[in-house]
Amino acid sequence: MSQVRVLVGTRKGAFVLTSDGKREHWAVSGPHFGGWEIYHLKGSPADPNRLYASQCSGWFGQIIQRSDDGGKTWMQPGTPPGEPQTAQGPPKGDSNKFVYNTSPENGKPLTTHQWYDGTQHPWEFKRVWHLEPSLTDPDTVYAGVEDAALFRSKNGGQSWEEMPGLRGHGTGPRWQPGAGGMCLHTIVLDASNPKRMFIAISAAGAFRTDDGGETWRPINRGLKSPFLPDPTAEVGHCVHRIAMHRSRPGVLFMQKHWDVMRSDDNGDSWREVSGNLPTDFGFVIDVHAQDPETIFVVPIKSDSEHYPPDGKLSVYRSRTGGNEWEALTKGLPQHDCYVNVLRDAMAVDSLDSCGVYFGTTGGQVYASRDAGNSWAPIVRDLPAVLSVEVQTLP
Amino acid sequence: MIRVVLPPHLRTLAHVSAEVSVEVEGAITQRSILDALEDCYPMLRGTIRDHDTLQRRPFLRFFACGEDWSLEPPDHPLPDAVARGTEPFLVVGAIAGG
Numbered sequence: 001m002s003q004v005r006v007l008v009g010t011r012k013g014a015f016v017l018t019s020d021g022k023r024e025h026w027a028v029s030g031p032h033f034g035g036w037e038i039y040h041l042k043g044s045p046a047d048p049n050r051l052y053a054s055q056c057s058g059w060f061g062q063i064i065q066r067s068d069d070g071g072k073t074w075m076q077p078g079t080p081p082g083e084p085q086t087a088q089g090p091p092k093g094d095s096n097k098f099v100y101n102t103s104p105e106n107g108k109p110l111t112t113h114q115w116y117d118g119t120q121h122p123w124e125f126k127r128v129w130h131l132e133p134s135l136t137d138p139d140t141v142y143a144g145v146e147d148a149a150l151f152r153s154k155n156g157g158q159s160w161e162e163m164p165g166l167r168g169h170g171t172g173p174r175w176q177p178g179a180g181g182m183c184l185h186t187i188v189l190d191a192s193n194p195k196r197m198f199i200a201i202s203a204a205g206a207f208r209t210d211d212g213g214e215t216w217r218p219i220n221r222g223l224k225s226p227f228l229p230d231p232t233a234e235v236g237h238c239v240h241r242i243a244m245h246r247s248r249p250g251v252l253f254m255q256k257h258w259d260v261m262r263s264d265d266n267g268d269s270w271r272e273v274s275g276n277l278p279t280d281f282g283f284v285i286d287v288h289a290q291d292p293e294t295i296f297v298v299p300i301k302s303d304s305e306h307y308p309p310d311g312k313l314s315v316y317r318s319r320t321g322g323n324e325w326e327a328l329t330k331g332l333p334q335h336d337c338y339v340n341v342l343r344d345a346m347a348v349d350s351l352d353s354c355g356v357y358f359g360t361t362g363g364q365v366y367a368s369r370d371a372g373n374s375w376a377p378i379v380r381d382l383p384a385v386l387s388v389e390v391q392t393l394p
Numbered sequence: 395m396i397r398v399v400l401p402p403h404l405r406t407l408a409h410v411s412a413e414v415s416v417e418v419e420g421a422i423t424q425r426s427i428l429d430a431l432e433d434c435y436p437m438l439r440g441t442i443r444d445h446d447t448l449q450r451r452p453f454l455r456f457f458a459c460g461e462d463w464s465l466e467p468p469d470h471p472l473p474d475a476v477a478r479g480t481e482p483f484l485v486v487g488a489i490a491g492g
Binding site for chain 1: 401403404407432436437438439440441442444445446451453454487488
């Protein structure tokens with residue numbers, strides 16, 4: 001029977017939740033890295049027991065952790081214990097070294113971006129928001145960081161190099177931080193085209209490469225952000241999340257700061273599909289594992305009130321790829337609920353009856369075994385949940 | 395041997411349970427102690443000092459013999475008691491946050 005492994009990053013550690021394919025009874029492992037912020041952890045599609053985790057702290061900075069046994073044990077890549085000394089000498093301890101590329105051969109030195117007050121501000125590494133393992137190589141993993149940039153490791157996280165074409169394509173000096181910082185939080189890999197990748201930055205927008213990351217371009221046509229001097233500007237949009245179904249790589253769904261959007265042309269143009277949502281502000285968006293026209297969002301009241309409208313936690317589902325939405329509330333709190341669901345905190349499994357999972361800032365992780373028709377908490381009292389990922393195991 | 399006391403989270407990263415001892419060649423300074431510490435425990439690189447600039451991370455302080463050495467130059471000699479191993483060099487996390 002299949003198994004499901006849910007990887008949960010929280011403000012105070014990581015948790016691994018496991019169940020068989022019935023998804024009725026769950027084992028909870030953790031906290032791993034207790035006391036540390038775990039922004040994200042994710043497994044390799046090519047080797048499900050290879051997991052990567054972003055561990056960070058205001059005191060000690062960034063740490064990258066790796067597990068090669070499905071989360072039972074962890075190591076900092078390239079350091080003992082775990083990886084022995086090599087002929088090249090003692091371990092360098094570079095797995096947490098994220099240095100921006102400003103070399104002349106990669107174009108103009110990229111030294112500043114726009115600050116909150118409109119002045120230019122130096123790029124400063126703060127943390128890794130998102131880790132996206134390669135679809136085919138367990139040792140290759142991408143990291144989206146704050147201040148926004150894309151890094152890649154080809155050696156299992158032992159060392160990282162920036163992919164400078166993203167910051168260097170020309171709009172970088174116009175990027176600015178959102179309320180949560182200037183973070184590259186979404187990385188979507190195209191299974192049908194290994195050269196194509198989508199990323200999103202708050203608050204710069206969405207970007208695409210068609211040549212494996214060498215060159216990039218903004219893909220924000222159709223987005224409208226009234227807070228910008230030019231609401232339809234090429235960059236500056238606060239994109240919160242992008243989701244794509246593997247079987248239809250040209251179709252993208254976006255939860256923007258406000259507005260739920262859809263693109264049918266690889267992001268070249270977007271149209272709004274917020275439809276009858278009670279509010280189109282939110283953070284998460286995801287796609288049903290079997291039906292690429294079924295999508296899920298969690299509406300949040302507003303950008304100044306980060307909790308569900310009327311204190312009722314609801315997932316909204318569209319079976320039509322947007323515009324027509326239905327509230328899914330069975331099993332979710334319908335009074336006095338004032339949690340948030342952050343941008344990396346929803347995921348789906350790939351079982352026949354699609355499981356949907358999301359975590360809240362109140363520490364609950366909810367699961368649905370029936371594509372959102374009903375919900376039950378797996379755990380209720382974790383630290384604030386930052387991210388949720390799901391692995392469906394044979 | 396130079397004795398070094400680490401804050402709890404760094405002990406966990408380094409897989410040590412109490413203070414550690416490191417061999418330091420030459421003058422006993424903040425820099426030489428931290429260089430030796432990071433050679434022995436590479437998983438601590440970047441957690442006490444910035445990888446590139448080697449600047450102390452803002453929420454950490456260095457103490458020895460009851461005094462705060464954090465703002466002293468990194469190559470300034472530390473007290474003889476630290477060099478003799480009778481007193482430890484302490485890496486202390488600021489009490490901040492909630």
